[in-house]
Amino acid sequence: MSAESFDYSTLLRPDLPPAAARWAGFPAYNFVGGHNDAASVPIEELAAAAARVLQRDGRQLATYGLDSGPLGYRPLREFIAGKLARDAGISCTPDEVLITSGSLQGLDLVNQVLLAPGDTVIFEQATYGGAITRVKRLGVDIVGVPVDHDGLSSQGVRKALESLGRRGIRPKYIYTIPTVQNPTATVMSEARRTELLALSRAYQVPIFEDECYADLVWTGKRPRALRAMDGTDRVIHIGSFSKTIAPALRIGYLVAGWPLLSRILGIKNDGGSGALEQMILAEYCAKHFDAHVAALRTTLRGKLDALAGALEAHFGTTAEFEYPAGGIFLWVTLPKPVDTTRLAQLALQAGIAINPGAEWMTDAEPGRSRLRICFAHASPAVLQEGIARLAQVCRREFDVPPVAGAVHR
Numbered sequence: 001m002s003a004e005s006f007d008y009s010t011l012l013r014p015d016l017p018p019a020a021a022r023w024a025g026f027p028a029y030n031f032v033g034g035h036n037d038a039a040s041v042p043i044e045e046l047a048a049a050a051a052r053v054l055q056r057d058g059r060q061l062a063t064y065g066l067d068s069g070p071l072g073y074r075p076l077r078e079f080i081a082g083k084l085a086r087d088a089g090i091s092c093t094p095d096e097v098l099i100t101s102g103s104l105q106g107l108d109l110v111n112q113v114l115l116a117p118g119d120t121v122i123f124e125q126a127t128y129g130g131a132i133t134r135v136k137r138l139g140v141d142i143v144g145v146p147v148d149h150d151g152l153s154s155q156g157v158r159k160a161l162e163s164l165g166r167r168g169i170r171p172k173y174i175y176t177i178p179t180v181q182n183p184t185a186t187v188m189s190e191a192r193r194t195e196l197l198a199l200s201r202a203y204q205v206p207i208f209e210d211e212c213y214a215d216l217v218w219t220g221k222r223p224r225a226l227r228a229m230d231g232t233d234r235v236i237h238i239g240s241f242s243k244t245i246a247p248a249l250r251i252g253y254l255v256a257g258w259p260l261l262s263r264i265l266g267i268k269n270d271g272g273s274g275a276l277e278q279m280i281l282a283e284y285c286a287k288h289f290d291a292h293v294a295a296l297r298t299t300l301r302g303k304l305d306a307l308a309g310a311l312e313a314h315f316g317t318t319a320e321f322e323y324p325a326g327g328i329f330l331w332v333t334l335p336k337p338v339d340t341t342r343l344a345q346l347a348l349q350a351g352i353a354i355n356p357g358a359e360w361m362t363d364a365e366p367g368r369s370r371l372r373i374c375f376a377h378a379s380p381a382v383l384q385e386g387i388a389r390l391a392q393v394c395r396r397e398f399d400v401p402p403v404a405g406a407v408h409r
């Protein structure tokens, strides 16, 4: 029996976001969020790693911070520092790595130490919805700059910095997802990285680099991180194990110099991020990370091809997209008459969940006919069936794709 209800409505703080809906299970065709391939979760190896690490270090669970202090389990920080040096060119010590509860906590922590209401930040115009909502909730202004095939437009950033400068505004940071951008999946070119860093230096505006997809570039070779190229503490770097191992683990990390990290630690007063997850990941990743991620990339690419084929078969030329350089998302543009926010509502009634583009843009209007599809979780068969059904819903409501225009195979 549930407890008698109590009316909290008059007690709630006035600036809360809308109430959450109760979870009603996943829809049959679940193409939203960052869920990953279930069959790729390395269950046996994680279980073996858990047994080994608990036998060896389990008594450390008796202390907050696992005898490693507030930055997190030291063997995991050592793994991350070593991997970032090898793969992303970042030179940092384990004491410049903070383990966070997912990179979402990294976003929150950086925002909490840097942002106050009325501040301004520069974002990629198409970007991670979770980053947009967080910053908006803090009463911070976002200036969106276009992203193209080569990543964030440095010319656009220059214009934004100049125009803000004329109004006496120094933005708090430039937020970018340079390698396998969410949602466009583009990889920022080396030239753009250099230009962006020069602007950051000239205008003394830090860069906030969010890299949770960088290990999922199809070539297996991620470019040097902005933090590596800069060589100063002007770039804050965050990453995550959500897209490479499993999102439910809730383990991410933040790399920054001690002057900023010490301020961040001052507000990360949560007693430490999940201890078992940190221990198991450290034990597992040291031996298995590279082989696991290489296999995952192959699986994901196969699913992407299934999705691309389904879009071609059921939407024909009405669905435009650039083939992603890696990752788990496809960013699709439909013809102008399609309002993807409305399409997402109708599709959900038919059991298909998609992310409407407006939620992934700093200005909703340019995202009106775009949508983001996550291809990592669904099987190729479910992707194909779901896209066929999505095309039916879209045709019924918007006459897109038109019956004659679709290329049926």
Ligand SMILES: Cc1ncc(COP(=O)(O)O)c(C=O)c1O
Residues within 6 Å of the ligand: 033, 034, 101, 102, 103, 104, 105, 128, 130, 177, 182, 210, 212, 239, 240, 241, 242, 247, 250, 251, 252
């Ligand atoms: C760009 C970006 N940053 C951060 C996150 C948050 O990831 P997590 O908290 O699972 O590490 C996501 C999740 O999709 C993302 O796409």
